[in-house]
Amino acid sequence: MADINANLSIPDVKKIAVLANIPLTDEEARKLAGELTQTLHFIEKIKKIDTKDIKPTSHVTGLSNVYRDDQISPSLTQKEALSQAKSTYKGYFKVPAVLKD
Amino acid sequence: MNNYTPIIGLEIHVELATKSKMFCGCDANYFGGKPNTHTCPVCLGLPGALPVPNKKAIEWCIRIGLALNCEIPLHSKFDRKNYFYPDLPKGYQISQYDKPFAVNGRLVIKPFARGPLTKTVRIRRVHMEEDTGKLIHATVDGEKCTLIDFNRSGVPLVEIVTEPDIRTSEEARDFLKKLHQIIRYLGVSDADMEKGSMRLEPNISIRRKSEKEKERKGEENLPKYKVEVKNINSFNFAKKAIDYEISRHIELLDSGETPKQETRGWDEKKNITYSQRSKEEAHDYRYFPEPDIPPIVLSEKEKKRIRETIPELPDARTERFIKDYGLSEYDASILIDDKDTSEYFEKSIQQITNNKQQITPKVIANWIINKKADKSTVSPEELIKLITAKQQKPQMDATDLDLIIKKVIEANPKAVGNYKSGKEGAIMYLIGQVMRKTKGKANASQVRNLLTNLLK
Ligand SMILES: [Zn+2]
Numbered sequence: 131m132a133d134i135n136a137n138l139s140i141p142d143v144k145k146i147a148v149l150a151n152i153p154l155t156d157e158e159a160r161k162l163a164g165e166l167t168q169t170l171h172f173i174e175k176i177k178k179i180d181t182k183d184i185k186p187t188s189h190v191t192g193l194s195n196v197y198r199d200d201q202i203s204p205s206l207t208q209k210e211a212l213s214q215a216k217s218t219y220k221g222y223f224k225v226p227a228v229l230k231d
Numbered sequence: 232m233n234n235y236t237p238i239i240g241l242e243i244h245v246e247l248a249t250k251s252k253m254f255c256g257c258d259a260n261y262f263g264g265k266p267n268t269h270t271c272p273v274c275l276g277l278p279g280a281l282p283v284p285n286k287k288a289i290e291w292c293i294r295i296g297l298a299l300n301c302e303i304p305l306h307s308k309f310d311r312k313n314y315f316y317p318d319l320p321k322g323y324q325i326s327q328y329d330k331p332f333a334v335n336g337r338l339v340i341k342p343f344a345r346g347p348l349t350k351t352v353r354i355r356r357v358h359m360e361e362d363t364g365k366l367i368h369a370t371v372d373g374e375k376c377t378l379i380d381f382n383r384s385g386v387p388l389v390e391i392v393t394e395p396d397i398r399t400s401e402e403a404r405d406f407l408k409k410l411h412q413i414i415r416y417l418g419v420s421d422a423d424m425e426k427g428s429m430r431l432e433p434n435i436s437i438r439r440k441s442e443k444e445k446e447r448k449g450e451e452n453l454p455k456y457k458v459e460v461k462n463i464n465s466f467n468f469a470k471k472a473i474d475y476e477i478s479r480h481i482e483l484l485d486s487g488e489t490p491k492q493e494t495r496g497w498d499e500k501k502n503i504t505y506s507q508r509s510k511e512e513a514h515d516y517r518y519f520p521e522p523d524i525p526p527i528v529l530s531e532k533e534k535k536r537i538r539e540t541i542p543e544l545p546d547a548r549t550e551r552f553i554k555d556y557g558l559s560e561y562d563a564s565i566l567i568d569d570k571d572t573s574e575y576f577e578k579s580i581q582q583i584t585n586n587k588q589q590i591t592p593k594v595i596a597n598w599i600i601n602k603k604a605d606k607s608t609v610s611p612e613e614l615i616k617l618i619t620a621k622q623q624k625p626q627m628d629a630t631d632l633d634l635i636i637k638k639v640i641e642a643n644p645k646a647v648g649n650y651k652s653g654k655e656g657a658i659m660y661l662i663g664q665v666m667r668k669t670k671g672k673a674n675a676s677q678v679r680n681l682l683t684n685l686l687k
Contacts, residue, residue, distance in 0.1 A: 133253035147514055151315045151322070169419035188308055188520030192527045200249045203256030203271075203476045211267045211275060211381070219371050221266040229368050229377070 140169045235437040236483070237452060237477050239403055240395035242431040243410060244297070246362060247288050247387040253361045254385055254524075255281030262426055275383035276320030281523055287480035288387035289332065289359060289527065291419040293537050295389055296333020296357040298413050298544060305529045307332050309359075309521040318363040326390075328518040331358035332527075338413075339546075340395075342405045352406050353394040354494070359488055362386040389420075395434070395453060400473035403433060404466045411466075412545045416570050424464045431463040435476040437484065456492040461502055463497050472497045475504055478570045548573055556580070556592035565600050572599065578611035590618050621662065627673045632665075635673075636681050639664045650686060658682060 140156075143163045147154045154162065197223050205211075217224040252259045255273035272280035291360055295301055310328040330631045336354030363386040366377050387418045391410070397403050411429060417617040421430040451466045458480070462471045495504040543551070545567050550561035552573075579595050595618065598604055604614050639661060650657040658679065665678045 134464050149313070149517065150526040159507075167637045189522070189525055193525035196283060196525050197289070198251075198256070198474060199252050201256060201285035202251045202258045203624035205257045205269050205271050206275075208265060208267045214277075219376075219378055221315075222367065222380055223267070224371065225379065226375050227368065227377050228317055229367065229375075 138163050138170065234440050235477075235481055236440055236579060237398055237400075237473070238395045238436050238438055239400075239473060240389075240434045240457075241393045241397065241406065242434070242459075243391045243407070244430045244432075245389045245391065245414055245422060247291050247389060248418075248420050248428075249285055249341035249387055252385040252388045253285050253288055253355070253359070253387040255280075257385065259386045261386065264382050266378075266626050267382065267400075269382040270384065274320070275291060275381055276322070277455075282325060282521075284524060284527075285387060285676060290385075290431050290537055290540070292332050292357060292359040292389050293418070293529075293534075294417055294419060294541055295391070296336065298541055299333070299336040299338055299354045299357060299391070299410075299419055301333035301336030301354055301357055303333055303529065303534050304330065304535075305530070305531075306330060308526040308528060310518045311520055312360075312516045313522050316363075316514055317377055318366050319379060320364065320384060324360060324363065325524070326360035326518075327358035330526075331356045333357035334595055338406065338409065340402065340405045340409050342399075342402050350402060352402075354430070355392045355394050357389060357391050362388045363500070374474035376490050381658055395436075400470040400477070403473055404470045407466050407469060409545070412568065412570075416542060416544050418542070424466075427464060429464075431466075432459055432461055433463070433469055433473050433476075434459045435473055435480070436490070437477060447508060456490050458490060458492065458502065458504075459494045460497055461507065463496055468497055468499055470501055472504055475502070499677055505527045520607045521565040524566060552576075556596075558592060559577060562593070562596045566596060574605065574612060575599065575606045579614050579618040582611050590615065590622065594618060606682045627669060627677075632669065632678070632681065635668045636665055636678065637684060639668065640682075645687065658686075 140159050140163050143159045144154065146166075147159070148163075154227060208214070212218045212223065215223050247259075249259050251257060252269075252274055255271050257269045257271050259269075261269045273282055283339070296303055296341055298577040307327070309325050310464065312326045312328070313323040315322055326660045333354075334356050336357070337351050338354060339349050339351050341349050362382040362383050364379050364383065366379055369376055369378050371378075391408070400652060411422050411424075414420050414429070418430055424430075433501045434457050436453050436457045458476055460476065461473055463469045468599050476495075481510055491506075494507050496507050497504055548567045549560070549563045552558050552566060553560060556563075558566070566576050574594075576595060576599055579599075583590050583595075595614070598614065598618060604617055605612075609617065643661060645663060646657045650661070661682055662675060662678050665682070666673060666675065
């Protein structure tokens, strides 16, 4: 998939869309296949940069060991917590059934 | 069964007993709380909220790693594990992927069935993550739906993963019991299986014995499939689930099929496992470094300090009890099984040295093991008093006592006559005479019974 000469196929795009939980029409998938291929090509270009003497990192802030002490701070009320929900029931968030039958 | 070798690994989740959650200040003690009353923008996954790790939870995770003889890498970090499920408000779980807090450990167990032999189970990793919300599958207004309570969301969760070194369901149970014991001793979790603060996930496959030769040569020759049984909440269920899976796989393999690689659930009513229909899609969690949490860099000094917080663990305590108190291995192992019981035993011993009484550790051990006194209501001090009282009035040897009573009857014809003629009070005089002759060693009601029998 990351081969510079390969183009991202429509099934590839559809698989990524399922993982990202985004519904796509066939037309959108076709369009994204082209756009994401371009992105991959751009990454291939970046990969050519010489990074031999650069230490790998997962962060750019230079920070480390940012902690909090184990202390309780006030939570939201149930009403506040549920206030942004589309659907609620007796203090719970309510969503479509995840278990069928 | 004889043609196959079971290959068993274990994954164990332990909820830590910190006061607050893993990445926010919400109260982590959610048990029994009203739904969605322990939440905030962080543990609800609201946009813009920033997680900040709980220092104590990280220390406790490392403490577990050290107690399991793991290496503690100096560099560690958190990662995002991406998947969609309603119990996961952010669409990802903050976990650890390639740089967990502890790796390459081992735990030595003494499986009962192996007699004095021990067995080493390697620990692959111990990492820190967050718990998910709780789902309730319900029907509201005639429609199936799922209700969510996020009180548990973000509670510190430690995952312990073993190598597939376990070969029998008994070994698996022994391992889990020992791990549970250690967690309790470390004081980092109540590890209460019924409340779900410790959850067990065995993974099982079986291999034909003929392939064993390769294992001896040191090749990791694992079967091509693996079945995981999820969220088991008792040692015995874990054992039963493993046994069930082993025979299910044997049946399939004997009929020429390979068991399907899958996740199964445990039905505790029917004592069977069942397939949890999963999407055809293989899990693809697309882990990547958690950008909101800077990496964790430990110093040797810090590691040493955490190591020093580890209390005496069950194995060391068993040995010490045998050596210092002259207990049998059996008695010692029963006393140390539960941390509180072993501490109660030692506090009771201290009471003796303070009081200079002639009570041996073995006697105290017997009282505690045979539950002659309830340790929840009897203090160690009171226990020693009870034992002392009991020792001062030991039951006399029956034949000795019989002899003394007969002599007293012979020597007191008048009192005997009075009693026989209906003066019941005369018996008290006779009991008194017997008690004096036995120097108070006899038990008064026992003497009364013997006397009335002899005077019939
Ligand atoms: Zn929170």
